[in-house]
Amino acid sequence: MIKYNLMIPGPTPIPTRVLAAMNHEMIGHRGPLFSAVMKEVMTDLKWAYETDNDIFIYPSSGTGGMEVAAVNVLSPGDKVIVLNIGNFGGRWAKICTAYGADVNNVKFDRGKAADPKVLEAELKKGLVKAVFMQQNETSTGVINDVETLAKLVRKIQPDALIMVDAVSGMMAAPLKTDVWDLDVVVSGSQKAFMVPPGVSAVSISARAWKAHERSKCPKHYWDWSLMKEHAPKGHTYTTPPESLIFGMREGLRMLREEGRENVFARHKFNRDLLRTAARSLGLKLLADDTCASPAVTAIFPPEGVDGEEVRKLMREDFSVEVAPGQSELKSKIFRIGHLGYVDSLDLIGAWAAVEVLFKRLGAKINFGAGVKAMMEML
Numbered sequence: 338m339i340k341y342n343l344m345i346p347g348p349t350p351i352p353t354r355v356l357a358a359m360n361h362e363m364i365g366h367r368g369p370l371f372s373a374v375m376k377e378v379m380t381d382l383k384w385a386y387e388t389d390n391d392i393f394i395y396p397s398s399g400t401g402g403m404e405v406a407a408v409n410v411l412s413p414g415d416k417v418i419v420l421n422i423g424n425f426g427g428r429w430a431k432i433c434t435a436y437g438a439d440v441n442n443v444k445f446d447r448g449k450a451a452d453p454k455v456l457e458a459e460l461k462k463g464l465v466k467a468v469f470m471q472q473n474e475t476s477t478g479v480i481n482d483v484e485t486l487a488k489l490v491r492k493i494q495p496d497a498l499i500m501v502d503a504v505s506g507m508m509a510a511p512l513k514t515d516v517w518d519l520d521v522v523v524s525g526s527q528k529a530f531m532v533p534p535g536v537s538a539v540s541i542s543a544r545a546w547k548a549h550e551r552s553k554c555p556k557h558y559w560d561w562s563l564m565k566e567h568a569p570k571g572h573t574y575t576t577p578p579e580s581l582i583f584g585m586r587e588g589l590r591m592l593r594e595e596g597r598e599n600v601f602a603r604h605k606f607n608r609d610l611l612r613t614a615a616r617s618l619g620l621k622l623l624a625d626d627t628c629a630s631p632a633v634t635a636i637f638p639p640e641g642v643d644g645e646e647v648r649k650l651m652r653e654d655f656s657v658e659v660a661p662g663q664s665e666l667k668s669k670i671f672r673i674g675h676l677g678y679v680d681s682l683d684l685i686g687a688w689a690a691v692e693v694l695f696k697r698l699g700a701k702i703n704f705g706a707g708v709k710a711m712m713e714m715l
Contacts, residue, residue: 386540673688
C-alpha cells in the first residue's frame with residue numbers, strides 16, 4: 338500500500354469530517370433547506386473575514402474571485418497600482434490589463450514583501466482608482482504587511498480602493514477586513530478552509546459598492562448586482578456547487594471550534610518548524626524571517642540539485658507531492674505547503690523524505706539534522 342501525501346499550498350488535504358459532509362444528497366438550491374445552509378456559511382465567512390460587509394460566493398477558482406473583484410469596480414482606463422511580489426501579484430496585473438485598466442505594475446524582488454516606502458512614492462505620483470495586493474504570495478512563500486500597506490493608502494489617497502487577494506492567506510494569518518478598512522477581499526475554498534477547489538468568496542465594502550455603480554467593465558456571471566438580489570434569501574444567482582457548500586459549512590465549523598487564535602498559532606508553528614529544519618540542513622530559504630509565510634515555504638535545494646528533480650523524485654520515491662517554483666523561479670526552488678489540514682507530524686514525515694532524497698542524490702548536507710531539530714521543537 339502506498340499512501341499519497343499532499344504537501345502543496347493548495348489544494349490542501351481534506352479532513353474526514355469535510356469529506357463526510359460533502360457526501361450529501363442534492364437538495365433544492367432555491368428551497369429553505371439549502372437556504373439555511375448558505376446562510377450559515379455566509380455568517381461563518383463573515384467571522385473568518387472579520388467583517389460586516391457583504392460576502393458573495395461564486396463557483397470558481399481563486400482566480401475567478403480575483404476577476405470578480407476587478408470587473409465589478411473598474412472601468413477601462415482607470416489607473417491602478419498592482420503590488421507584484423510573485424506569480425499571483427502578476428495575475429492581478431494580467432486581469433486588470435485584460436479589462437483595459439491603466440496598470441502600474443510595481444514589481445518587487447522575489448522573496449521580498451511589498452515595501453511601504455515604494456507604495457508611498459507611487460501613491461504620491463497621482464490619483465489611482467485602486468491598489469491591488471496579495472495577503473500571501475503562494476509562489477514565493479511571502480506574506481505582505483497588509484495592515485501597514487492599507488494605512489498608507491488611506492493616508493495618501495483615502496478614496497482609493499484596497500483590493501486584497503487572500504486566497505492562500507485567509508485563516509492562515511490575521512486579516513481584519515473591517516478594522517483595516519479593506520474594500521474587496523478574495524478567498525478560496527481549497528486552502529485553509531480545507532475544502533476542495535471550486536468556491537471563491539468575495540467581501541465588498543460600501544466604498545466598493547459605490548465604485549461598482551460606476552463600473553463600466555463588461556460582466557454578467559460575475560455581476561455583484563445579480564448576486565445581491567439573491568443573497569438575502571440564502572441563494573446565489575447561478576446554481577451553486579452544493580457538495581462544496583456542504584463542505585464549506587463543515588470546514589468553517591471546524592475552524593470556529595479550534596478558535597481563530599489557535600488556528601493562526603498552528604500555522605505559525607508549522608512555518609517555524611519547517612524553516613528550522615531547512616536551516617539545520619544548511620539550506621537557503623527564499624523569504625526572510627520578517628515576511629515568511631505561515632502557509633507555504635519556498636526552499637532552495639542543495640547545490641547541484643534541480644528543484645524540478647526534487648519534485649519528481651519526492652513523488653516517485655516517497656509519494657510526497659511538493660510544489661514547484663513558478664515563472665522565473667522554476668527549477669530553482671521547491672515549495673512545501675503547511676496550511677489547512679496539516680500538522681507537525683505530517684511535516685516531520687515529509688521532511689524526513691526530503692533528507693533521504695538529498696542523501697541519495699549525493700548532496701552535501703548534515704543528514705538527519707533537520708528532523709532532529711524538528712523533534713526538539715516538539
